[in-house]
Amino acid sequence: MIIPHPLLGPCDAQEFTYLGDASLIARPDGMAEGAADAFHDYLYLRDNPAGLHRELWYHEQGDRSWLVVTRNTLTHEIVKAELARDVARAEGRGR
Amino acid sequence: MRLQHGGQIDRGQKISFRFDGQYYKGHPGDTLASALLANDVRLMGRSFKYHRPRGVLAAGSEEPNALVELRTGGRQEPNTRATMVELFDGLQAMPQNAWPSLRFDALAINDRLSNFLTAGFYYKTFMWPAVFWEKLYEPIIRRAAGLGSITTRPDPDSYDKGYLHCDLLVIGAGPAGLMAALTAGRAGARVILADEDFRMGGRLNADRQTIADMAGADWAAQAVAELAQMPHVRLMPRCTVFGAFDHGIYGAVERVSDHLATPPEGKPRQTLWRIYSKRALVCAGAIERPIAFANNDRPGIMLAGALRAYANRWAVSPAQDVAIFTNNDTGHRSAADLMALGVHVAAVIDTRPDAPPLAGTEVLAGAQVTDSAGRLGLRAVTVRLGNGQSRKLSVGALGVSGGWNPNLGLTCHQRGRPLWDEGIAAFIPGATLAPGMAVAGAAMGQFSTHAALATGAEGARAALADLGHNTPAPDLPRAEDAPTRITPFWHVAGTKRAWLDFQNDVTIKDVKLAHQEGFEAVEHLKRYTTLGMATDQGKTANLGGLAVMAELTGQSIAQTGTTMFRPPYTPVALGALAGRSSGRDFRPTRLTPSHHWAREQSAVFVEAGLWLRAQYFPRAGESHWRESVDREVLATRASVGVCDVTTLGKVDVQGRDAAEFLNRIYCNGMAKLAVGRVRYGLMLREDGIVFDDGTAARLAEDHFVVTTTTANAVPVFRHMEFARQCLWPDLDVQLISTTEAWAQFALAGPKSRAVLERLVDGGFDLSNAGFPFMACAEVSICNGCRARLFRISFSGELAYELAVPARYGDALIRKIMEVGADYDITPYGTEALGVMRIEKGHAAGGELNGTTTARNLGLGRMVSTAKDSIGAVLSRREGLAAPDGLELVGLRPVNPQSQIPAGAHLLAQGAALVAANDLGHVTASCYSPNLGSYIALGFVKNGAARMGETLRAASPLTGVDLEVQITSPHFYDPEGERLRA
Incomplete structure (x- = not known):
């Protein structure tokens, strides 16, 4: 596969390490009420879509960017690749 | 026999080769198969299950029968198709599956036992008791079955991997592929033209036909010459594109030196290419299929198109008298070509009642071949004529044509589903192809040469248009444009065994049995009968089997469907997939900064991940490793020892929020760690299990150095980057791995301070009060060399770790040994390190094994409840606190x-x-x-x-x-x- 790195352009997937569902970005607050349940859901409940899937890839043999790649699990078509940091900020994880 | 004239062989040169112990001669341009036929060798192997005598069936990579063991010693290679082996001087080949000899094979007894060796034989026979499997059944099966044998000697050759990029990858260099490459190449596109054959041209080399008023082969040679002049076109003969992968990536194996006795100095045997294409055009041609009839597997019975290819390209015929058995017009073409070359065609047996006549021979319309004779090679065929009478023809070869199947393999690798085309009675590529892929020529069911040229040119133009380049339509050279005329006919009815899959010895009877026993679905049929398995993957066999099953179930072939084709298209040697990653080069070896010094001390090394670490340092007189290790431990505890600990992971953490970041990464508190102090830290995974441990040293308010275990250096860094970028993107913190940047040595033992005093430059207070346990500092040593000093201890002794830029590591270990000599300083390795940590009860790999919690380790109280850190919440789960x-x-x-x-x-x-x-x-x-x-x-x-x-x-x-x-x-x-x- 070829991953369109938002900074570096097309890169072979061999340069990356795969982690999994991009919902891992949405880490709950460990000090909040009901944290145990929230962490259970965060860590163990995942969607496994046949179709578009947002997932985390790490450019380990490259610039060390974590990316959120939107990939069609049926065709392996990659429709989007974003810096995970931007996604995290957009999801309200910034300051 | 070799025909008097013709052929693309160099008759001026003779090369000698050996097959089954006999010496023969051939010519440059021959394949092993053509050279054997030229020497009247029709018997080339024994079949897989029944050990029936077999000869060559095809002339290309689809060959199921003529598998040989090529070369000797470490280069011996089983299951090599004689049709793909380019003849070279000194070639040695042995037949497979035959013992004691090819002509007399003891296991041919299996042929008599065929009633027992039917489909599903293994499943039904070798059932119980279970213990018999390992001791009895498996050894028997392994000896009797299997294709060829492998050598256990190391392969002396090397294999390479390479990466190529192009605008258009053209797969197959027949008329469609050549025309496509010419069209795109003339337009200036970056083109790769790959073909599995050593001579480009495809069927143009195998047929008598003209293009633009010249022989097809000459036109092909001229096209190749033109392409060779184009700097942006790469011609890759002897290169099989074996797989279509995601995003326009294709896998290919180039047989760089397979056509030579040994690879030239510095050249690989084969190269595995990863081709990144913007567009790809599959021009892989079509594969002829046989018709099943009783005893249709004798040496001398082959595909009609192959018979024609051997005659035209290599000027050989397996016999002077031949016949053709066909259900379509291409059988007639084979007969005509053979007659033109002086081969006697006894008759064309055409299953079609309305078969057209053919000048020069008799066409037996509406006739069928019902049986054959000849123990080790064909002698005669029995024909049932249209009027029901029987006739025997004495022939040494029979060319069979049941029609042609577009070569679909690559078009299915990315979920493509073939469609049934009634007009040519074959599957053609479906509409869903891999993105960027298109098909041209016979591979899409366009069988005439004109259509191949036209669709090849059109395919190239469409690909370039897709990429934004308009290319004029080329003038197509004039070529034959005969329509495809075929009346499907799959097998001759009868009670004797008729083979569908030659390689796996699958007969019509086996398909019938599978049907009877409920294995009707194509994928079940395949597994139950082994139809279409093994090295040829049923390239000539699949459709015949499906047709028989369709007949039995009363469904159409379209309804029956076909099994899927997966990569690789043809077998790929494991050596090519491994490339240079074998033996010592399987993975990189990392050496510590003191490695060369340790080697001088006769250290024994141990692998720790990719690292080689000194395990212990034997001294003269020590005969057992324990003696060395015990000495190292005792000496360290008594005075001072030194150990290279560079392999531990080091991460430099800097930024205003560095302390806050580490506070969230470690389960214990890090925020309040004072500058100049070190703290032991425990990292958890988010599920509450211990991930890693190490130390965090605060060199400045906004600067920490974190250590990890050797094994987890990479995963911990990855985890920290994940936390930094994905979880807390606005913390002001930067990370860099400095594992390789610093050489680090542990100095341990009561005299370690005394040794250190001789290294650290004046003015630095090393006293227990001035630099206490768990202190850290940036210091200067050996008159100005910058260094980092940590008072940490894995051994349990007064101990320090001293780090210098990696390039000074070798100098530092020598200096430490020099200044420590007065204290009898002792280098120690990983064994002594391990003994001392066990004596101290420090956790390491055996305890931090990915299943243990802080509580298991007796460190439960380290998990702070006063803050949120990774893993803290789930570490308090009920189940982990049982x-x-x-x-x-x-x-x-x-x-x-x-x-x-x-x-x-x-x-x-x-x-x-x-x-x-x-x-x-x-x-x-x-x-x-x-x-x-x-x-x-x-x-x-x-x-x-x-x-x-x-x-x-x-x-x-x-x-x-x-x-x-x-x-x-x-x-x-x-x-x-x-x-x-």
Whole structure:
């Protein structure tokens, strides 16, 4: 596969390490009420879509960017690749 | 026999080769198959199951029968298709599946037992008892079945990997591929043209036909010459594109040196290419299929198109008298070509009642071949004529054509589903192809040469238009444009065995049996009968089997469907897939900064991940590793030792929020760590299990150096980057891995301070008050070399770790040894390191094994409840806090001289050795020279409450069973007085 790195352009997937569902970005607050349940859901409940899937890839043999790649699990078509940091900020994880 | 004229061979040169112990001669341009036929060798192998005599069926990579073991010694290679082996001088080949000889094969008895060796034979016969599998059934099956044998000697050749990029990848260099490459190449596109054959041209080399008023082969040669002149076109003969992968990536194997006796100096045997294409055009042609009839597997019976190819391209015919058996017009073309070359065609047996006539021979319309004769090679065929009469034809070869199948393999690798085309009675590529892929020529069911040229040109133009380049339509050279005329006919009815799949010995009877027993679906049919398996993947066999099944079920072939084609298209040698990654180069080897010095000291090395670390340093007179290790431990504890600890992971953490970041990464508090201090830290995974441990040293308000275990250096860094970028993107913190940047040495033992005083430049206070336990500082050593000093201890002694830029590592170890000589400084390796950490009860790999919690390790109180850190919440889960949880303990054998095997399980005394009685297990074990006893660490349920108890430690694996006593894991200096001294 070829991953369109938002900074570096097309890169072979061999340069990356795969982690999994991009919902891992949405880490709950460990000090909040009901944290145990929230962490259970965060860590163990995942969607496994046949179709578009947002997932985390790490450019380990490259610039060390974590990316959120939107990939069609049926065709392996990659429709989007974003810096995970931007996604995290957009999801309200910034300051 | 070799025909008088013609052929693309160099008759001026003779080359000699050996097959089955006999010497023969051939010409450059021959394949092993063509050269054997030229020497009147029709018998080339024995079949897989029945050991029937077999000859060559095809002239290309689809060959199921003529598999040979090529070369000798370490280069011996089984299952090589004789049709793909380019003849070279000194070539040696042996037939397979034959013992004691090809002409007399003892296992041909299987042929008589064929009633028992039917479909599903293994499933039905070798069923029970289970113990028979390993001892009896499997060895028998392995000996009797299997294709060829492999050498156990190392392969002396090298294999390479390479990467190529292009605008258009053209797969196959027949008329469609050549025309496509010419069209795109003339337009200036970057083109790769790959073909599995050593001579480009495809069927143009195998047929008598003209293009633009010249011989097809000459036109092909001219096209190749033109392409060779184009700098942006890469011609890759002997290169099989074996797989279509995601995003326009294709896998290809180039047989760089397979056509030579040995690879030229510095050249690989084969190269595995990863081709990145913007567009790809599959011009892979079509494969002829046989018609099944009784005893249709004798040497001399082959595909009609192959018979024609051997005559036209190699000027050989398996016999002077031949016949053709066909259901379509291309059989007539084969007959015409053979007659033009002086071969006598006894008749064309055409299943079609309305078969057209053919000048020069008799066409037996509406006739069928019902049987054949000839023990080791064809002598005669029996024909049932249209009027029902029978006629015997004495021929030495029969060319069979049941029609042509577009070569679909690559079009299916990305979920493409073939469609049935009634007009040509074959599957064609479906509409869903891999993105960027298109098909042209016979591969899409366009069988005439004109159509191949036209669709090839059009395919190239469409691909370039897609990429934004408009290319004018080329003038197409004039070529034959005969329509496809075929009346489907799959097999001749009869009771004798008729072969569908030659390679797996699958007959019509087997398909009938599969049907009877309910294995009707194509994928079931394949697994049950093995139709379409093994090295040829049923390239000539699949459709015949499907057609028979369709007949039996009363469905159409379209309804029956076809099995999927997966990569690789043809077998790929494991050597090519491995490339240079074999032997010592399988993975990189990382050397520590003191490696060369340690080698000079005759150190014994051990692999630690990719690293080579000194395991121990034997001295003269020491005959056992234990002697060396005990000495190293005792010397270190008595005076001072030195150990290279560079392999531990180091991460430089900087930024205003560095402390806050580490506070969230480690489960214990890091925010309030003072500058100039080091703290032990425990990292959890988010699920609450311990991930890694190490130290964090605060060099400045906004600067930490974090260490990890050797094994987890990469995963921890990845995890920290994940946390930094994905979880807390606005923390002001930067990370860099500095594992390789700093050489780091542990100086341990009561005299370590004295040694250090001779290294650290003046003015730095090393006293216990000035630089206490868990202090850190940036210092200058050896007159101005910058260094980092940490007072941390893994050994339990007064100890320091001293780091310098990696390039000074070698100089530093030599300097340490020099200034430490007065204290008899002793280098120690990983074994002594391990002994000292077990004596101290420090957790390491055996305990931090990805299943243990902080609580298991006796570190439960480190997990802060006052803050949020990774893993903290789930570490408090009910299940991980169970009251009978495992706890880290020390173990001493009741007999101090009894070794405790690591991995031994712990049970109550007298308890039976069953899993239900398991109380825990031993994680690390060693001999402690300080205690004069073997000792171990382990996990025991409720361990802390069981101090002093005696347990049974049993290791069925090593046969050891002994009594051990539970103690504190801190065997040595439990109060920690020595490391604070």
